[in-house]
Amino acid sequence: MVLNFDNENDVIVKIENITKQFGGVYAVNDISFKLYRREVLALVGDNGAGKSTLVKILSGALVADRGRIYVNGKQVKIKNPMDARELGIEMIYQQLALMNNLDIPSNIFMGREIRQNWILGSLGAMNLQAMRRKTEDLLNGFKISIGDISKEVRNLSGGQRQLVAICRAVYFQAQIIIMDEPTAALGVAEAKKVYHFINKLKKVGVSVIIISHNINEVYEVADRVMVLKTGKLVDVVQKGEATIDNIVTMIISGKAL
């Protein structure tokens, strides 16, 4: 799929002059960028480059000191994770926020359970069957085979857990999924599966921001790569414009090509 990075209609998120200070330190310093529909944007940089702070501002975990955020062309204020969620922005945390002691449907629907009709539902009675069925449909839809979905999540592999976390975001109509080091704890084969799944997400119209230390891996799946250093934007390059070596140079030197 060829993405056109000139068409303003394809911009889903526009960030302008975002700044966040912790004490006297600029964690994010005057960063502006655009995120397009159906693109995978890799966010790379050394430790302390401001990657996590930047995405936390987008996901509502932190509030920026200055700057503007536009989603679908409209300026928005994201004050907490709920605001972000309503705008279709889902963050998948490094620790995944999965409940190890519960099964897969419980996790997919965590905090947004399908309820029974009538009074029982308003009292909080859940429709366990519906949640099971929807979970099966969801996993089948993405051709993910996990086997018995009533397994506790602790019994899944790292990759499977990652997929469950992503499925949860997709199910709730996320348009923008932010992943923080999605493959940090995974083996090579498992990581491949996750990246393969991220590619499928593009087809359903989702934009993805991936933070990663592993440039080789992320270069494969990304459409564009954004490089940060000490809170400043170094450059955003399309994959064809820069080699992996170029990107590594940018990360270290902090200078655009």
Added chain:
Amino acid sequence: MVKLFTINSLSSPEKQRLRFLTKFIAAQHTNVVLILFLIVLCVVVGYLIPSFLTFRNLTNVLRQVSITAIIAAGMTFVIITEGIDISIGSIVALCGVIAALALKSNIPIFPSILLALIVGIVAGLFNGVLVAYGRVLPFVATLGTMYLFRGGVLIIAKGQAIWDLPSQFIKIGTGYFLGIPIPVITMFVIFALGHMLLKYFTFGRYVFCIGGDEESARLCGIPVKKIKLLTYGLCGLLSGVAGVLLAGRLGSGQPSVGQGYELTAIAAAVIGGNSLSGGKGSVFGTLIGAFILGVVSNALNLWGVATFFQIVVTGGIVIVAVLADKLKKNKD
């Protein structure tokens, strides 16, 4: 000729049904083991002491168990959130005395009970506020309120038992309905409701989440503090129910009852497979745990074993239950 019964000889829907059954049993693992243990225990005790397996004696066991079991149901919720509530004994006394005092000031029975239950809820919510919003360790918070409530009830009752309660009220603790003691019926109703609340309602699921991983629960948008608060409120309410039943049974409101109930309730929950590290357990398991404790205590009584030894045996059972849980966890 002996026809061998093998899984392969079954037709496929039968096979499926069998697989479903084994799966179901595997999921119920802990509870099945507990029930089997309880049955074996009853059979052994019944064999050794014929008077054990009489309707009269079994009803008696249930009645003795009922009051602490009701508290243990509330404790189950608290324990699954990785909390603990050791103030419940004091809440039991407080609610019993409040009900008795209300009755003595000529308030009708139903409003008196309601008042006592509201006091129980408020006491529980107070624990909840300390734990959820004050971020005090549950053990420490409820240790404080244990003294607070006990002191309070002794002051209110002036250290005296409140006697001469209406006979209608006393029936709540001593009466029968369809040949079954009222506290026992209350216990079964509460456990049925508690089981459903924990398993089929969002509240119960959030309780599991908080015990499993509080931070993740927060990230999923679950109102962690509110759920914790309500959990302690529920525990307070059920302690109130136990307090009212106990006051009825004793025919008086006694400010010093309920001491040590927290330990019995915790023991029942732990024997019933609830992990003190949270996120795991069931109301049903707690009920069986309470039954096991009750049967053992009754058997020792029938045997004429001194009370002091009974305490030792109870301690032993709790330790075995915790070790069994540890072993199982290590295997996983």
